[in-house]
Amino acid sequence: xxxxxxxxxxxxxxxxxxxxxxxxxxxxxxxxxxxxxxxxxxxxxxxxxxxxxxxxxxxxxxxxxxxxxxxxxxxxxxxxxxxxxxxxxxxxxxxxxxxxxxxxxxxxxxxxxxxxxxxxxxxxxxxxxxxxxxxxxxxxxxxxxxxxxxxxxxxxxxxxxxxxxxxxxxxxxxxxxxxxxxxxxxxxxxxxxxxxxxxxxxxxxxxxxxxxxxxxxxxxxxxxxxxxxxxxxxxxxxxxxxxxxxxxxxxxxxxxxxxxxxxxxxxxxxxxxxxxxxxxxxxxxxxxxxxxxxxxxxxxxxxxxxxxxxxxxxxxxxxxxxxxxxxxxxxxxxxxxxxxxxxxxxxxxxxxxxxxxxxxxxxxxxxxx
Amino acid sequence: xxxxxxxxxxxxxxxxxxxxxxxxxxxxxxxxxxxxxxxxxxxxxxxxxxxxxxxxxxxxxxxxxxxxxxxxxxxxxxxxxxxxxxxxxxxxxxxxxxxxxxxxxxxxxxxxxxxxxxxxxxxxxxxxxxxxxxxxxxxxxxxxxxxxxxxxxxxxxxxxxxxxxxxxxxxxxxxxxxxxxxxxxxxxxxxxxxxxxxxxxxxxxxxxxxxxxxxxxxxxxxxxxxxxxxxxxxxxxxxxxxxxxxxxxxxxxxxxxxxxxxxxxxxxxxxxxxxxxxxxxxxxxxxxxxxxxxxxxxxxxxxxxxxxxxxxxxxxxxxxxxxxxxxxxxxxxxxxxxxxxxxxxxxxxxxxxxxxxxxxxxxxxxxxxxxxxxxxxxxxxxxxxx
Numbered sequence: 001x002x003x004x005x006x007x008x009x010x011x012x013x014x015x016x017x018x019x020x021x022x023x024x025x026x027x028x029x030x031x032x033x034x035x036x037x038x039x040x041x042x043x044x045x046x047x048x049x050x051x052x053x054x055x056x057x058x059x060x061x062x063x064x065x066x067x068x069x070x071x072x073x074x075x076x077x078x079x080x081x082x083x084x085x086x087x088x089x090x091x092x093x094x095x096x097x098x099x100x101x102x103x104x105x106x107x108x109x110x111x112x113x114x115x116x117x118x119x120x121x122x123x124x125x126x127x128x129x130x131x132x133x134x135x136x137x138x139x140x141x142x143x144x145x146x147x148x149x150x151x152x153x154x155x156x157x158x159x160x161x162x163x164x165x166x167x168x169x170x171x172x173x174x175x176x177x178x179x180x181x182x183x184x185x186x187x188x189x190x191x192x193x194x195x196x197x198x199x200x201x202x203x204x205x206x207x208x209x210x211x212x213x214x215x216x217x218x219x220x221x222x223x224x225x226x227x228x229x230x231x232x233x234x235x236x237x238x239x240x241x242x243x244x245x246x247x248x249x250x251x252x253x254x255x256x257x258x259x260x261x262x263x264x265x266x267x268x269x270x271x272x273x274x275x276x277x278x279x280x281x282x283x284x285x286x287x288x289x290x291x292x293x294x295x296x297x298x299x300x301x302x303x304x305x306x307x308x309x310x311x312x313x314x315x316x317x318x319x320x321x322x323x324x325x326x327x328x329x330x331x332x333x334x335x336x337x338x339x340x341x342x343x344x345x346x347x348x349x350x351x352x353x354x355x356x357x358x359x360x361x362x363x364x365x366x367x368x369x
Numbered sequence: 370x371x372x373x374x375x376x377x378x379x380x381x382x383x384x385x386x387x388x389x390x391x392x393x394x395x396x397x398x399x400x401x402x403x404x405x406x407x408x409x410x411x412x413x414x415x416x417x418x419x420x421x422x423x424x425x426x427x428x429x430x431x432x433x434x435x436x437x438x439x440x441x442x443x444x445x446x447x448x449x450x451x452x453x454x455x456x457x458x459x460x461x462x463x464x465x466x467x468x469x470x471x472x473x474x475x476x477x478x479x480x481x482x483x484x485x486x487x488x489x490x491x492x493x494x495x496x497x498x499x500x501x502x503x504x505x506x507x508x509x510x511x512x513x514x515x516x517x518x519x520x521x522x523x524x525x526x527x528x529x530x531x532x533x534x535x536x537x538x539x540x541x542x543x544x545x546x547x548x549x550x551x552x553x554x555x556x557x558x559x560x561x562x563x564x565x566x567x568x569x570x571x572x573x574x575x576x577x578x579x580x581x582x583x584x585x586x587x588x589x590x591x592x593x594x595x596x597x598x599x600x601x602x603x604x605x606x607x608x609x610x611x612x613x614x615x616x617x618x619x620x621x622x623x624x625x626x627x628x629x630x631x632x633x634x635x636x637x638x639x640x641x642x643x644x645x646x647x648x649x650x651x652x653x654x655x656x657x658x659x660x661x662x663x664x665x666x667x668x669x670x671x672x673x674x675x676x677x678x679x680x681x682x683x684x685x686x687x688x689x690x691x692x693x694x695x696x697x698x699x700x701x702x703x704x705x706x707x708x709x710x711x712x713x714x715x716x717x718x719x720x721x722x723x724x725x726x727x728x729x730x731x732x733x734x735x736x737x738x739x740x741x742x743x744x745x746x747x748x749x750x751x752x753x754x755x
Contacts, residue, residue: 058468061502126404133425137418144437147516153502161507165437165550174418182421189403192396201384227379235375245377250384259382293466293508 004030011353013042019116020364024341024353031349036342040335043368051328056082056295057157059328064151066330067366069109072101072142073308075155080236081304081315082157085297093280094159095238100172100275101142101154102306103268107179108135109309110219110261111186113361117258118190120358121199127189134182137175144168157295173276179269187262200255204344204356207252214340218311218333219264220360223249223257230307237306242274254359261361296323310334310361330369334362438548441503441516443496444472446537447544449563452587455538456513456563458487463505463514471495472505481737487566492537496522497530512559515539518547 012023021042027035047066051059063078064071076098083090090098115131139149144165146154154161190196206216211224221228227246231239247263249256297319305314311333318327337360344356407422415423427434444463448455459476477490505514517539524530545552 054468057504058466061468061500061504130407134421136425143440145439147437147439147441147503148501151501161503162439165439171418177419178421185403185421189400193400194394194397197396225381227374232374232377240375243376245380246374247380247382250381255384256382259384263380263382 006034013039019357019362020367022362022364022367024357026345026350026353028350031351033345033348033350033353036345036353038338038341040338040368043364045369047369048328048330052325055293055323056297056325057293059325060155061151061153064153065365066332066369067308067310067313067334067363068150069112069363070102070105070309071150071152072098072105072154073306073313075152076102076237077304077306077308077313077315079155079157080306081302081317082295082297084304085300085302085317085319086157086295088158090158090237092238093163096275096279097160097164098155099237099239099242100272100279101145101152101160102308103271103275104138104141104172106268106309107265108138109361110265111135111182113309113358114186114190114258114261117254117355117358117361118196120354121196123195127186130182130186130189134178137178141168141171141175144171169276172272176269176272176276179265183262183265183269191259191262196258197255199352199355200253200258200359202251202253202255203348203352204254204359205252206340206344210340210343211252214336214343216311216337216340218307218309218337219257219260220311220337222247223260224252225249225256230305230312234305236304241278242271244268244270254355257359257361294323296321301327305331308333310363310366311337330366332366332369334360334364334366335369338362338367436518436547438551440518441501441506442520443499443501443517443522444494444505444514444537445517445539445544446492446534447513447515447541447559448538449560450540450542454563454567455489456511456559457489457492458511458513458566459489459492460487460510462508462510466504466508468502468504469498469500471498486570488570489534492534494532494537495530496532497527511562512555515544515548 006027006029008025008027010023011026013021015022023039023042025037025039026033045065047062051062054062060075060078063074066074079098082088111131111134112128115128118127119125142152142154143149145168146152146161206220206224208224208226211221211226216224217228217230225248227248229246230236231244232246244267245263247260247267249260297317299319299321301316301318303314303316305312307313312331313333314331316327316329316331317325320326341357341360344360345353348356410422411424413423414425416425417423446455446457457474459474461474464470464472464474471494473491473493473495474489475491476485477488478484479486501516503516506516522530541552
């Protein structure tokens with residue numbers, strides 16, 4: 001084989017397919033990647049340090065800004081950490097509402113992630129537009145419940161900010177009715193599509209052992225064939241009351257991650273239907289029993305984690321007994337999932353880098369914090 | 370390898386059927402079919418959540434978005450339509466909770482005593498840094514701060530995004546029109562608290578600036594009715610100068626001090642005269658509480674006007690003689706009214722069993738009014754000299 005001179009090129013930090021400001025230093029031999037070094041930090045906003053200056057409640061809207069696709073999931077992880085620390089009981093209805101919101105978040109995240117993945121492959125906006133439309137419906141629901149589409153700030157310590165508006169449940173039922181058609185159509189559009197298959201099959205393989213070594217989580221880990229889901233491994237909230245399956249891939253390539261996400265949308269719909277069946281009425285107790293403005297957890301530390309749409313999202317908090325966290329650390333799934341990027345890309349072509357990056361599904365707001 | 374998990378199973382995703390793959394291009398045709406279907410349906414309007422076809426675009430500038438009640442954009446302050454009373458009592462809860470710390474407020478001070486009162490003098494929200502989290506509206510115990518639905522805030526003037534109280538004030542009817550159910554829930558509590566505040570501190574609960582005229586007129590009417598006094602009600606606040614900007618308001622402190630001093634002096638004199646009751650004929654009068662109140666109100670108003678008259682010409686270099694005169698006139702009238710309220714019943718009621726509280730209040734008010742008028746006159750002279 002013809003040996004060519006190695007060349008180092010920069011992809012990013014400002015690049016349309018880097019999902020934000022993210023830089024990759026790529027060493028190429030011709031078209032083939034010999035090395036890739038991800039460079040983070042261009043979107044660093046001092047999130048953790050700011051959080052240590054704020055009171056516990058004031059951090060809630062800041063968590064929205066971590067992974068701005070999934071503000072509800074971020075809220076839940078943070079609220080859970082505080083509840084664990086202080087020992088707050090969450091009313092049952094509030095737990096169900098939380099699960100409902102986070103599963104809706106999962107659907108909209110995956111719809112968006114798949115859309116952007118296809119966009120990265122060069123199919124432009126067609127699929128993205130389809131995904132965005134379903135996302136829009138969910139965002140409408142979020143808006144009617146919480147008041148905002150993206151920065152929901154809906155969860156509070158010990159509940160949620162307010163109960164659902166009266167038209168929420170009927171609209172959600174309509175949405176769930178439309179979901180199977182949407183997911184089926186998505187599959188029909190893409191699953192067997194030769195263009196997608198050529199770009200995705202056998203590309204960006206992350207072997208099982210490497211996935212474990214890098215401690216990736218979420219659809220990336222499950223795509224590599226490891227059935228690990230925090231909702232099953234360590235059921236939090238009321239997840240132990242629902243039937244749902246954990247989809248896993250077999251090869252660990254881009255295609256598997258894509259398929260896992262599609263299947264997860266179906267499973268989320270299953271959970272949502274069970275939530276609607278089991279949802280207790282508000283008679284059992286006020287969903288936001290008391291506005292907890294001044295939480296003063298006892299001295300100690302806590303780690304609370306959830307299965308966010310992107311993987312295991314954890315909040316590690318250390319309290320010194322005051323109203324502000326002494327240490328506040330976010331275990332951001334996007335960040336951890338991004339670390340094996342170099343190993344995933346090695347040996348593939350330059351054009352595959354954006355596809356592999358798209359299949360990890362990152363949000364830079366969470367990576368850099 | 371099989372892994373068992375609770376309530377569910379691990380499913381391996383299928384990587385495509387071999388049948389489809391046998392014919393190359395089949396998947397592509399399928400995809401095109403989907404796109405074609407969507408294109409065909411795109412001529413149909415569809416706002417139904419249960420259907421995934423059809424356009425659901427909102428023609429935004431022509432068609433206004435249908436915002437849910439809970440929608441929150443930026444905070445606003447509420448005041449009562451009827452009376453103009455602001456709900457805010459400057460309790461600083463919102464300022465404390467605000468995560469980006471963009472709320473700044475100054476507590477109002479009683480103009481005569483200089484004591485802080487449950488009313489807000491200036492309320493500033495930096496809209497440009499506000500993150501619309503809605504905490505301020507959530508923690509407000511008086512339902513004074515609410516989240517607006519107005520979202521078209523783009524401007525080329527950055528300074529205008531630091532919003533002051535005048536621009537933040539909205540009538541309750543406005544909030545009711547954007548969020549009827551939410552207001553219905555909060556209404557009873559909000560009004561109850563407002564009424565309680567008004568009852569406790571009748572003259573200091575803030576009034577929306579653009580309603581000052583109307584409210585003052587109405588209050589004057591009420592006062593006149595209560596006192597049933599023949600002279601026309603004091604009309605001084607009917608011509609209030611434009612609210613002084615905060616920078617100038619801060620310069621007022623020495624004058625406020627003077628006012629305080631005057632109040633203390635008046636109190637002292639009242640005490641002294643209380644010690645020698647023979648010298649003060651009106652002191653023996655027994656006043657009804659309403660009359661005493663009216664007198665007090667008049668006194669405070671006179672003091673206010675006097676102060677305003679004193680400060681406004683100081684801010685504008687050429688003194689406005691009309692304002693001054695009006696203020697003086699008002700002060701004199703107020704003093705007269707106070708005196709009348711004090712003296713009229715004195716003629717009827719024999720000077721027996723004095724009610725000490727009422728007496729003192731009336732006297733104090735009268736003295737204060739007189740002092741304020743004197744001071745206003747002195748200040749006028751000063752400004753003229755300047």
